[in-house]
Amino acid sequence: MKVSVVVFPGTNCEMDTKYAYEKLNAQVELVFHKDDTLPADTDLVVLPGGFSYGDYLRSAAIAKFSPIMKDVIRFANDGGKVLGICNGFQMLLEMGLLEGAMKRNSNVHFISKHQHLRVINNDNKFLQKLNIGDVLNIPIAHGEGNYFIDEKGLVELYANNQVLLKYSDENGIDQNPNGSIDCIACICNKKRNVFGLMPHPERAIETLLGSADGVKMLEGLMEG
Amino acid sequence: MKVIVNIQLKEGVLDPQGKAVHHALSALSFNEVGDVRIGKQIILQVNETDEDKVKARVSEMCEELLANTVIENYEIEIA
Numbered sequence: 001m002k003v004s005v006v007v008f009p010g011t012n013c014e015m016d017t018k019y020a021y022e023k024l025n026a027q028v029e030l031v032f033h034k035d036d037t038l039p040a041d042t043d044l045v046v047l048p049g050g051f052s053y054g055d056y057l058r059s060a061a062i063a064k065f066s067p068i069m070k071d072v073i074r075f076a077n078d079g080g081k082v083l084g085i086c087n088g089f090q091m092l093l094e095m096g097l098l099e100g101a102m103k104r105n106s107n108v109h110f111i112s113k114h115q116h117l118r119v120i121n122n123d124n125k126f127l128q129k130l131n132i133g134d135v136l137n138i139p140i141a142h143g144e145g146n147y148f149i150d151e152k153g154l155v156e157l158y159a160n161n162q163v164l165l166k167y168s169d170e171n172g173i174d175q176n177p178n179g180s181i182d183c184i185a186c187i188c189n190k191k192r193n194v195f196g197l198m199p200h201p202e203r204a205i206e207t208l209l210g211s212a213d214g215v216k217m218l219e220g221l222m223e224g
Numbered sequence: 225m226k227v228i229v230n231i232q233l234k235e236g237v238l239d240p241q242g243k244a245v246h247h248a249l250s251a252l253s254f255n256e257v258g259d260v261r262i263g264k265q266i267i268l269q270v271n272e273t274d275e276d277k278v279k280a281r282v283s284e285m286c287e288e289l290l291a292n293t294v295i296e297n298y299e300i301e302i303a
Binding site: 106 | 240
């Protein structure tokens with residue numbers, strides 16, 4: 001299992017992501033954004049969290065033009081698995097690999113805390129090791145995580161089971177930290193090979209650090 | 225040629241920054257303010273004199289990079 005983690009100027013979660021996947025016995029390579037091609041044997045591409053290009057203009061607006069992104073798009077279109085975490089999710093939206101857009105959090109503050117999430121759909125590789133209704137405890141840390149999609153797009157997301165996680169309280173009741181439409185925290189594309197979420201599963205892999213609920217998510221992408 | 229691009233959140237897309245500023249204005253007793261919308265202005269110095277050509281090119285820039293047309297509208301003004 002080979003995981004390629006792409007590093008942009010301003011990325012700051014690449015080492016956490018590498019640590020997490022190495023702990024799960026994957027082979028991890030950090031790939032610089034100026035490279036033209038992904039390592040040939042890549043099974044999974046992770047676009048990690050951070051503040052690529054200082055969030056100038058809009059979060060992830062500039063990262064989408066990095067040289068490596070052409071190959072990330074090709075990889076995704078060929079059915080390769082791509083996971084975007086936080087800033088990586090914003091990149092997938094800006095690139096059009098996922099639908100919708102991010103706005104500033106509704107309270108206009110940067111939010112950094114542990115947040116509960118409820119599993120909405122598990123018929124996909126990312127959440128296949130979890131059950132619908134499971135409640136997870138995963139850290140969030142973002143200023144622009146207020147997910148928006150128009151009404152027509154939202155209906156389609158639900159119709160295709162593309163809404164994967166929602167923000168909730170510890171009992172699984174909807175709870176909205178950032179103003180996201182319908183409390184949506186994680187979506188995938190129609191083909192179910194591109195996944196984006198604002199919460200950080202790679203920061204939830206050690207019970208000692210508050211939660212290991214991220215392990216099952218990251219593991220899911222290592223199978224099939 | 226100087227070109228001013230104004231970018232705004234689309235009608236119907238809730239503007240969290242505008243809402244926060246509106247709240248602050250109300251707290252300062254500026255009660256006549258009914259709504260606040262915050263956008264951004266990008267000023268370009270373009271080396272081209274044909275206005276139509278400039279507008280077409282800047283429009284491309286907006287579609288590709290300057291605006292996120294999922295949630296934002298843009299207006300191009302030749303200064």
